[in-house]
Each structure stands twice: as C-alpha cells, then as structure tokens.
Amino acid sequence: MHPLHYDAFVFDAHCDTIGYALPGHFHRDLREWGSSGHLDLPRLAAGGINCQVFACFPGEARVGAAPTSAALQRLEALYELLAQAPERVMLVHTAADLDRLGPGRPVGALLGLEGAEALDGTLALLHTFFRLGVRVLGLAWNPRNAACDGVDGSSDLGLTPYGRDLVQACNRLGVIVDVSHLNAAGVADVLAISSQPIMASHSNARALCDHRRNLTDAQIAAIAAHGGVIGATFVPMFLTDRPDEASIGHLLAHIAHMVDVAGIDHVGLGSDFDGWTLPDDLDSGEKYPRITDGLLAWGYSEDAIRKILGENFRRVFKQVLPPGN
Numbered sequence: 001m002h003p004l005h006y007d008a009f010v011f012d013a014h015c016d017t018i019g020y021a022l023p024g025h026f027h028r029d030l031r032e033w034g035s036s037g038h039l040d041l042p043r044l045a046a047g048g049i050n051c052q053v054f055a056c057f058p059g060e061a062r063v064g065a066a067p068t069s070a071a072l073q074r075l076e077a078l079y080e081l082l083a084q085a086p087e088r089v090m091l092v093h094t095a096a097d098l099d100r101l102g103p104g105r106p107v108g109a110l111l112g113l114e115g116a117e118a119l120d121g122t123l124a125l126l127h128t129f130f131r132l133g134v135r136v137l138g139l140a141w142n143p144r145n146a147a148c149d150g151v152d153g154s155s156d157l158g159l160t161p162y163g164r165d166l167v168q169a170c171n172r173l174g175v176i177v178d179v180s181h182l183n184a185a186g187v188a189d190v191l192a193i194s195s196q197p198i199m200a201s202h203s204n205a206r207a208l209c210d211h212r213r214n215l216t217d218a219q220i221a222a223i224a225a226h227g228g229v230i231g232a233t234f235v236p237m238f239l240t241d242r243p244d245e246a247s248i249g250h251l252l253a254h255i256a257h258m259v260d261v262a263g264i265d266h267v268g269l270g271s272d273f274d275g276w277t278l279p280d281d282l283d284s285g286e287k288y289p290r291i292t293d294g295l296l297a298w299g300y301s302e303d304a305i306r307k308i309l310g311e312n313f314r315r316v317f318k319q320v321l322p323p324g325n
C-alpha cells in the first residue's frame with residue numbers, strides 16, 4: 001500500500017453501519033474488529049478513513065419503530081459509541097471540527113438522515129435533529145415521502161412545498177442536502193432552490209451502469225457547476241450490469257468518468273458500507289487503501305488523489321456547515 005493513502009485526508013460520505021450498533025440480533029460492538037459486516041472503529045483506522053458520514057436510516061422494518069423513533073435510536077447508538085471511545089471517534093458539528101481531523105487523530109463522525117420520513121412532515125424536527133448533531137439530510141430513500149419522490153416508481157414530480165421549505169431550512173442551519181435516492185425532478189428542484197452546494201453521497205454514473213440510482217452526465221455536470229460533490233459508491237448493482245463480477249476496477253472507471261464530466265474538484269467516495277453486499281475487494285474498511293493504489297496505477301497525480309479521497313468533500317462540508325471555532 002502506498003504511504004500517500006495514510007498521509008491523505010480520507011472522507012467517506014455514506015455508510016449504514018450505525019444500524020448494527022442497535023441492540024438485537026444483528027448487533028455488533030463497533031469498538032471491536034467485527035467478524036461480519038464492513039466497518040467498525042478498528043477497520044476505520046486500518047482503512048485510513050479520517051471522517052465518516054453515519055447515515056441514520058429511518059425506514060427499516062427490523063427496528064419495528066416509526067421512522068422518527070428509528071432514526072433517534074440510531075443516533076442514540078452512535079452517541080453511546082462516542083461516549084465509550086472518545087479517544088477514537090469525535091462528533092463533527094462545524095467547519096472548524098473538520099480542520100481538527102486527519103492522520104493520527106480520532107475519526108470524525110458526521111451524522112446524517114437517509115430519508116425525510118424521520119422529520120414527520122415538520123420543520124421543527126429538522127431543527128431538533130440539527131441540535132442532536134445531524135448535518136446531512138438525504139431527502140429521500142427510495143419511496144415517496146412528504147418532501148419528495150425517491151427513485152421508486154416513475155414519478156416525474158419534483159419537491160413538494162414542504163420539501164422546498166426543507167432545502168431552504170437546511171441552507172439556513174448548515175445542513176448539507178444529499179440527493180442520492182432522489183428522483184430526477186427532485187434533483188433539479190434542489191439545484192434550483194439550494195443556495196449552497198449539495199452532494200450525491202453514494203451514486204455512480206448512469207453512462208457506465210444504467211441504474212435508476214445512478215446519475216446522468218447532465219446531473220453530474222449540474223451538481224458540479226453548483227459547487228457540489230458526488231461520492232462514487234461500491235454497491236455492485238450501481239457499478240455494473242453484471243453485479244456478480246463487480247470489482248474495484250469498475251469503481252475506478254466510474255470515478256474516471258465522473259472526473260471527466262465534473263472535473264477533479266467534484267468527485268469523492270461514498271462506500272455504502274453495511275448497506276449492501278459489496279465486491280470482495282471493497283467489502284471491508286481496511287481495503288480502502290486499495291483505492292489509492294488503483295488511482296495511482298491509473299495515473300492520477302498525488303494532488304488529484306487527495307481531492308478524490310477527501311479534500312473535495314471537506315471543502316464542501318466546510319462551506320455548508322456552521323463555521324464553529
């Protein structure tokens with residue numbers, strides 16, 4: 001593994017790992033290197049990941065709870081982890097916090113919601129979740145909610161009036177809007193409304209893999225023109241139409257294509273660790289340095305690799321989050 005990886009600031013824009021910190025059958029102690037799953041504190045460190053967005057998914061049946069409660073239970077599980085391992089992980093609230101992260105420091109944890117369902121149709125709960133540390137709002141998971149339509153079905157409806165209000169409230173508070181899982185009309189509306197850069201935390205290029213969860217070249221270019229970043233993701237069915245054969249080579253091809261379309265300042269990484277079964281060569285946090293090795297083999301400069309690994313996302317989050325001190 002090339003030493004550049006462990007010298008760079010590495011940012012991963014999406015994982016579902018916190019769901020496994022919940023009590024119950026699938027529980028893992030995230031302080032320990034797990035024998036199953038993709039990510040935990042030891043594997044974040046082994047992979048050289050310096051900042052990780054932990055998505056709180058509000059829609060999963062196994063929690064057996066209403067969406068708001070499901071999201072809160074995930075936040076509570078992460079807060080317990082923060083309390084148990086304060087020397088290894090720190091919560092990121094502000095732009096200033098992002099400058100405290102890097103090699104040799106605790107891993108930064110950013111909190112996100114993956115679906116506006118958790119907000120129960122209110123702006124008040126966006127403020128509450130913000131007070132609890134949430135700094136990323138994924139407007140949609142796949143189905144329709146009070147704010148928008150996800151990529152399920154074939155709706156060409158854009159954001160609802162409530163969804164528009166949410167985007168503006170995120171801009172005011174310092175919450176980054178995430179358009180992965182959102183339908184095309186919704187993405188266009190967010191770009192028209194948002195005064196701040198946005199992200200697609202875990203989506204690939206439809207030009208290489210024609211899946212509804214991936215972005216067209218026009219969308220990739222528009223997110224970049226608006227100052228935002230797209231996180232290339234490891235999910236096999238978003239990498240190739242032959243998911244059984246998916247590998248890191250497909251990921252590198254999506255990164256290269258998106259860099260061609262968006263420019264080097266607008267592409268990052270969003271693994272979706274613990275969200276889906278991943279390719280063998282990308283299915284654990286400690287395999288992250290292979291991406292740096294691959295980018296070097298593909299001829300990227302050290303400066304370009306640092307941008308893809310994390311500096312692009314750090315720039316955008318620093319722009320959007322409250323400044324702090």
Ligand SMILES: [Zn+2]
Nearest residue numbers: 114181202275
């Ligand atoms: Zn997702």
